[in-house]
Amino acid sequence: MKLLEVESLVTELGEADNWLRAVNGINLTVNAGETYCLVGESGSGKSVTALSIMGLLPADRFRHPDGRAWLHEPGGEALELLSANDEQLRGVRGRRIGMIFQEPMTSLNPVLTIGEQLDEVLRIHRPALNAKARRERILTALGEVLISDPANRILEYPHRLSGGQRQRVMIAMALICEPALLIADEPTTALDVTVQAEILKLMRELQARYGMGMLFITHDFGVVAQIADRVGVMRHGELVESGKTFDVLSNPRHAYTRSLIAALPERLPRSPRPPASTQTLLAVDNLSVYFPIRQGLMRRVVDQFHAVDEVSLQVNAGEVVALVGESGCGKTTLGRALLRLQTTTTGSIHLEGQDITHLSRAEMRPLRRRMQVVFQDPGSSLNPRLPIHTSLIEPMRVHGIGEDDNARTRRAVRFLERVEMPADSLWRYPHEFSGGQRQRLAIARALVLEPRFILCDEITSALDVSVQAGILRLLRELVDEDGIGMLFITHNMGVVDYLADRMAVMHKARLVETGRTAAVMADPQNLHTKTLLDAVPRLNESFLQTRSGRAPTEPETSCQ
């Protein structure tokens, strides 16, 4: 049965005479009990499509020059959503269409308890129910999303819940009125892989139970493989390819789909590596970082929070070591401690044989040349007020590289070429570059000092998969050709697989497993490593084989 039918949807955003076409002629159909995945890179118009259907775009800032979106009611009637008035839309939202957003941290109201927020939805859409019945309904809903002890949880405020639990509450809220259609906009992107796996499993189970249709938006082909019955690939506001998941993923017809799948890090072509060096560049012995927990008027230390606990690690020259783990496991703190950006509690750090653990700020300064860092967020990795030229030249001047600014500029240009950026980038400001370009510039800034060791803190996690592929190739070249040692912090197993020679797995501030990447991937020894690896949604041959015979509407039972 057809549930949602979108016909040549066009959405333009802007105002007055300045309109930007965000969605251009999308056709899609979501059937009951089926999951339709919209996949595409940032800026492709996936979210705008969902918001157009829900009528949630900012008032007066959008228009639909063309297109219709029919929501079919069980009685055979259909509501046209794009031309529906606010009254009609309010009746549909929550009751017929549920929606889940990406960011679990901000999608719940922090000043209301979980129970009150769920109760409000019911009060509005199920006015017939009395307080007791509503409470019953809320408790069942929370039980369905596997929240333990719902009777107490409904009295709690959102900040008491973890990201995964909040997303479960969001799902409960979206499903509490048993909508026919659920629109989920990247619901698992902000979550850890293990939590993501649980949420995806839960969504599949609930869908099977209620026979909902689901419009699922994601950028991750692994997630598509896990959850979609049919998939549509979007680019620049257009649907370039759509079809059954298995067909599209195993035999993509459109060149763009092929390029996207080929850009997945685990599928990137690998060049032969030079022989590994045995020269130890960075050695960490029993390093711990504790944060004191202070209380009371005198701010006495009452306890220690163990962010990094007795970690030992080595990085050789010309080697990439990946540090993986869930969020909050202390991997970023460890990275900052290695660079002496964070004071350490115990343990020692040796850089090329020299103990740098207790050097003062001033003693550390000349050594900064030898160890550099590239950060995660491309939006803040470069000083927005300075042109690229200053960002690149200043560190060279401080470290006495190059005789004068002309020589330094020439050097900067050389490194810009190295990271495949044009020389005229020097005179521009960070806001003029895209995220991927900014990360390249941040890499160039690290490289101008010719460091021996580079720390990369999730540098590709905010980037699109095709941009990520380019950056990963570049990093691999740098390591292989210049013999730089690199510690790559990430949570993306595909990236680890492509880039890392060795990997180290962190769990709750401790290193639980280290070893050669291929060995750990193939045969994880530690339980946490195993859970982590199993949770990664993959697009691999085994998936394609197991899924090949599945009918689109058949309820999913296994969770892979």
Place this chain on the structure above:
Amino acid sequence: MTELSADTEMKQPSQPWTTQVAVSLLGRTSARIGLSWIGLLVIIATFSPFLASSHPLYLVVDGQASSPLLQHMTALDWVWLTGLPMILAIALLPLPLWKKFLSVLVGLGLTAMIAYTVVSPPALVIYEQYRELEATGKVETMIRAPIPYSAKDYLRDYADTGIESPLLTSEQRTHWMGTDENGADVASRMIHASRIALGIGFIATGIALVIGTIIGGLMGYFSGIVDIIGMRLVEIFEAIPTLFLLLSFVAFFGRSIYMMMVIIGITAWSGYARYVRAEFLKLRQQDFVQAAVACGLPLRSILFRHMLPNGLAPLLVATSFGVASAILAEATLSFLGLGLIDDPSWGQLLNQAVQSSTFNWWLAVFPGGAIFLTVFSYNLLGESLRDAVDPHTNRSKRA
């Protein structure tokens, strides 16, 4: 929705941030109104001796040409007159902002030193002499300022002087805005008082800004114990009632406009320190600051090149409101009768409006209007600056 903002950001022109803010600021009507009034005030303040003075600009008596106005110009007049072109010239030079700022300070200091050593106007000023000369018919040529009365010319040669409404016309004299209780011309006093209004705003706020930025910056960057001590200091200074402190200082040490500027300055810095601290606390964790530390850059560069320009936006806004409140503080003090005695000030004129048994409307309307317009202009400027530097309001206006 992040996709959209990325798109609009790419289209922005390749200009430094300061230029972008300036362009965006000048595009706003309210900012233009505010800036025009402040600009007008600056011009009036600079050229006030030429606009209102009892001394003729050019005088020929018995075939002898002289310029009493130039002879009677004080050192302060010369500092203003040379300062304005100098500031404009330095502003146009292609220098970094902090170098411009420094050269303006040095330049002003030098001109002040030179002016106060070289210029020595006659100590005894007799305003009546020109009118007497004119009456006796000895004057061959005389060019006077548009308002031929000095701020302290109490018109003693006219026996009947006192408080006069502008509607009261006398054959010998015209006072566009009437006279005050001493018989001085209100228009002239207001023109000369504009210097005090501008000066107290800029200097008091400047002092507060420098102290606040340094203390706030150190608190924000080092946090920990420095922050705790700094915040206690801020709280101590916030507990000081500025007006009462000013009153007691005036009572103990006499009346001096410079003392007022300093006192307003050293009590008003706490707000700026809070702003800078908050910005620095936020910026300290930003990746580009961490990267600057990781590059081994010196502390000076990290604080002033990488952090301060990024945390400047709220400070600029606070500054323009701060200028307005400093002007109000001086006006309040003068209104209470504890401001300057002889030197003109808007608040003091306002005070006279209610001093005598009748309500002297011209002493309320004109100085009150000037205070209102100036404070209003600074507030307009502050509001527009807030919109111009804030990317969120900026975007909602554009997209």
